[in-house]
Amino acid sequence: MKLKKTTALMGTALLMVALTACGGNNNKTVAENEKPSNTATTETNDATNEAANSTENTPAAAEPVTLTVLNEGAVGIGVGLVDDLLVSKEKELKDGGTDIAYTPGSQFEGAAFGLYYQKFISTKLKEKNISVKTEDWGWGEPLIQKETAGFLAKNIPDIIVGETQMPGFAQQGLLEAFPDDMAAEIREKLAPAAWKPMEIDGKIYGLASQPGVSSLFWNKKLVKEAGLDPEKAITTWAELVDNAKKVTDAGKGKFYGGGVYGAPNFGGYLRYGALVAINGGTFADANGLPTFNSDANVEVIELLRTLNANHPAGLMLNNNEGTYFDAWNKGQLAYLIDGPWRAQECKNVGLECGMAPIPLSPNGKPGNVTIGAAFHSVPVDAKNKEAAFDYIRAMYSTEVQQLIADSNTRSPILKEIAETDDYKTKHPEMYLHYQAMIGNVQGLPTFAKDNSKAWQIFGDAAVKSLMTDGDIKAIMDDAQKRAELVTK
Template sequence: MPRNSRCAAILGCMALTATLAGCSSLTPSSAGGDGDLVLRVQGMPPATDKPGVALFKKQVADFEKANPGIKVKGSTTVFDPLTFSAKLSGGNVEDVIKVPLTEPQRLIQQKQVQPITGQLKEWEHFKEFNPQVLQPLTDSAGDVYGVPQNPYAQGLVYNRELFEKAGLDPDRPPTTWEEVRTAAKRISDSTGKAGFVHESKDNQGGWQLTMLSYAFGGELEKEQGGKYTATLTGEPTKKGLRLLKDMRWKDDSLGKTLLNNQNDVIKQFAAGQVGMFMGSPGTYRLAKMQFGMENTDAFGVAPMPQSGGDATLTGGDIYMVPKSADKKHAAAAVEWLTFAYAKPQYSTDMAAEQAKALSADPKSAVGVPTLPVFDKKRQTEIDAAIKPYVNVKLRNFKPYIDGLSTLKLKPEPPFQAQKLYTALDPVVQAVLTKRDADIDSLLASAEKDVNAKLAADQK
């Protein structure tokens, strides 16, 4: 997932924890004033996320009480693909790092993170993890290297109010990309708003093109003999770009602002200016809390439309232990990962406690669905535990929940996905801004460029 998307917080009906993001400087330290071990952890929320800050502080206090001799020092550092590798190689990172799902396989292959299987298996509920969410964090020998938080699957976010104004049924959102195109034109023609918006900068154009490619049945990367190569010139990817080109130049349904990142799109959506975009249910929280969406009843989300494919891109935040953490800090880090991220997504008591605390803030969003981190039985119990505190309109998420089970969950390209996205951003921008953009040559050039970089990374 692109770096700006790290702020796309999800507070889940299916898995509830605080989503923590921001940025801060790293101040190395190994012991507290009284000789305590100081554990530096990424994932502390920014000051603007008051419910999240309060929850994080309580987690820290509870953890320190349960683990005397360990002091937790939170960091609001966020993943930046431009600087992350250098910091990690130099050991200038915290003892717990937070990365998007694009990174674990690369970090595992390059031996920049530590396996945590042995200590994690000591937790009695380890075997109840959903295998789908652990698979991207596991090496070929079966060792696990991280703990997921709020895994999600991408879908189609839409404005129910604009649907009604355009004569569309908000309870029956598009299920194919041909239907998306038709609905986008109707919304644009009827309301003057952008019928559909595709992100196009800050690596997010490539990220969303990946979603489109999956929906048309494509792949953007293949593995053979332990080596990865980019496959950007496949017909499904071209079909996705042709769709965007037609919507832009034939239908004029993509709006007037064509160079957008995720925050730009959600801000416009929150203001009622966008009919549809690709996003997860968790974008509800950003629309409401960060961009002040007043008419939250207009928020709707459906499964990812399909036109030849049967998959949707999945992602989430992953917490890992870097190679630079010594034995004591690594052991403390796994204790923190289990306490702060695994247990709250498993324990009905902790889930209910956190939901109650968060629901006290009128700006919070409790009950937004995410993918289950544990088995179905446990998830049903979690849902029941937080039900009294849910403050979102679950009816508006029903199309997504009902339809998600019909799709395969497909992770982002496993090796150096950010480099693919960087190369694809200009391709998307060209299609959106140049009527005569040559899709075939643009993709061929991008594929050549990416494969040269991937080859250098795998020497």
């Protein structure tokens, strides 16, 4: 899609990117609750000194710069000057009994993740006379509305953050392209899931330091009760359907086969979007026009209809995402397609779970959609662009990426860490996730016009297909016609 000029964005045209984002805060709860048994032995100052000593010396900026950065839930420690927040956060954790010791290469208390993440970045930026001030604009629709207003008023932070809305902002010409040398380094050193969804016309416009992609998880106890091998990973859609039905039959109303969250919202689209990618389908073409009624998409909806029958009535389409995952945590569903945090969350709630790549359709190829990917970008109207790009560089530094690796909740994007034998051995599940991050990964599209309405049309058609026995192709044909009217 050709990049549009910012001036074409004024007024209601900007609102087309108003998507309800999801997933960025999913990791917050997991990280806060995670308490790995193998804690480390070095206090925060020692770990920070190691980060400082390993950083290449860079001349300080001529004058100090205060960078304004939007908070992202999984790594945020509050609002204000980060130097002040680090002091108060460390005290809060210690007073609450959290062991904040951390030695790189060892697991640590999950509640300390944000503290170290911000401290490592702050240490690197101080070398360039850059300090950081954070603001919290929320997530989802409130965040998008504030960002939209900020763009229109040309009053926007130096770094903004978001998920499904960010490619649309880039397409509208609202974001600054990464410098060519930085983009080349990113392509060489980082997993595509971190940047590929933010690549427009050969330029990169955003980066996520710990993006997620989906995998298949299964509750070994329920699978075994259905007479199936709990250690065997299924590899095909046919196996998924067959196994889900066997578990549902064995459960007799107490537990079900499950499969994937399928509500008409971005929590659903981000998860079963992976099935669309696997089957060679798309939600939109390169010009942002709908492709709802393709044969590949119809086959995905047919699969979802079958899986819906292996859930408690109404659960798969429940707009409250938490209700669905609460059922999983209570051991009521056997199969689940979800992001990498689910591996640690299984341990947190006492479930023995298997994890494997998402099964393939008969003619499918591995594919995925980023989920829980908090993309950081520099607006064209940012006041401190050079410092903002320094911040993003720090996000993929060795220190920050090692911290992410040690958290065991997400995979690092830095290849030199993720592809080591040490990482493969210590974090086999997250290495499996990393392998998916370097494959065929995409983000959800932004439609050429009236984006929210187009997604609503698709979601309504998907729900109708799952809740009735109507002809799915006819339902999607009708949705295609209506979506074409609002996007052209």
